[in-house]
Amino acid sequence: xxxxxxxxxxxxxxxxxxxxxxxxxxxxxxxxxxxxxxxxxxxxxxxxxxxxxxxxxxxxxxxxxxxxxxxxxxxxxxxxxxxxxxxxxxxxxxxxxxxxxxxxxxxxxxxxxxxxxxxxxxxxxxxxxxxxxxxxxxxxxxxxxxxxxxxxxxxxxxxxxxxxxx
Numbered sequence: 061x062x063x064x065x066x067x068x069x070x071x072x073x074x075x076x077x078x079x080x081x082x083x084x085x086x087x088x089x090x091x092x093x094x095x096x097x098x099x100x101x102x103x104x105x106x107x108x109x110x111x112x113x114x115x116x117x118x119x120x121x122x123x124x125x126x127x128x129x130x131x132x133x134x135x136x137x138x139x140x141x142x143x144x145x146x147x148x149x150x151x152x153x154x155x156x157x158x159x160x161x162x163x164x165x166x167x168x169x170x171x172x173x174x175x176x177x178x179x180x181x182x183x184x185x186x187x188x189x190x191x192x193x194x195x196x197x198x199x200x201x202x203x204x205x206x207x208x209x210x211x212x213x214x215x216x217x218x219x220x221x222x223x224x225x226x
Contacts, residue, residue: 082137085115085178093136097182106133113138116180118146118180121189126196132188136177143188154204164191166207 083089093115097103102120109115114137122129133144137175145153145160155163164187165174175184192203 061127065078068205076175081111083136084110085113085136086110090115093177093181095180095182097180098187101179101185103185121192123189123193123196124131125193128196130192132185134184134188141175141177141184143184145192149197154198155191155195155208162188164188182223 072143090105090108094103095172104118106116106118107114110118114135115132116136119132119134120129121132130148131146131147143162143164145162148160153160153162157163175187198204
C-alpha cells in the first residue's frame with residue numbers, strides 16, 4: 061500500500077537540527093555557531109573552507125581560579141571537532157590525544173553527554189576551559205574532578221613482579 065503524501069513528509073522529517081545534519085561552514089552557519097561567544101571570550105575565526113567542510117577558531121581563554129591565559133584552537137569539520145591547547149608547556153596533559161588535543165569525552169559516551177554543533181561554540185569553549193581547569197587542579201591536588209576513564213600506567217616493578225605459581 062503506497063504511503064499518503066502527508067505520511068511521506070513525516071518520513072523525511074528530521075529530529076536533528078539542520079546544523080547537525082548538514083555541515084558546510086557558510087557565513088550563516090558560522091554566525092549560528094558563534095552566537096554570543098565573542099561576548100564571553102576573545103575568539104576569532106582563523107580559517108573556513110566550504111570545499112574541505114572545515115572551520116578553525118582561535119580563542120584566548122582565562123582558566124578560573126588559576127588565572128592563567130591559554131590559547132585554544134578549535135577545529136570543526138563534518139565528522140567532528142578537536143580542541144587543542146596551543147600554548148601548553150610543562151608536563152603532558154592527563155586527558156589528551158597526543159600532546160595537547162583535549163580528550164573531553166570518552167569515545168563511547170552517549171550522545172547526550174557529548175558536545176554537538178547545535179550546542180554552539182560557546183559551550184564547546186566553556187567545556188574546554190573547564191577541562192583545562194581540571195588539569196591544573198589535578199596537578200595541584202592529585203585528584204581529577206568529575207567522571208574520568210583513565211588507566212594509570214603500570215609501574216615497571218609491578219609489571220615484573222613474579223606471579224603466583226612462578
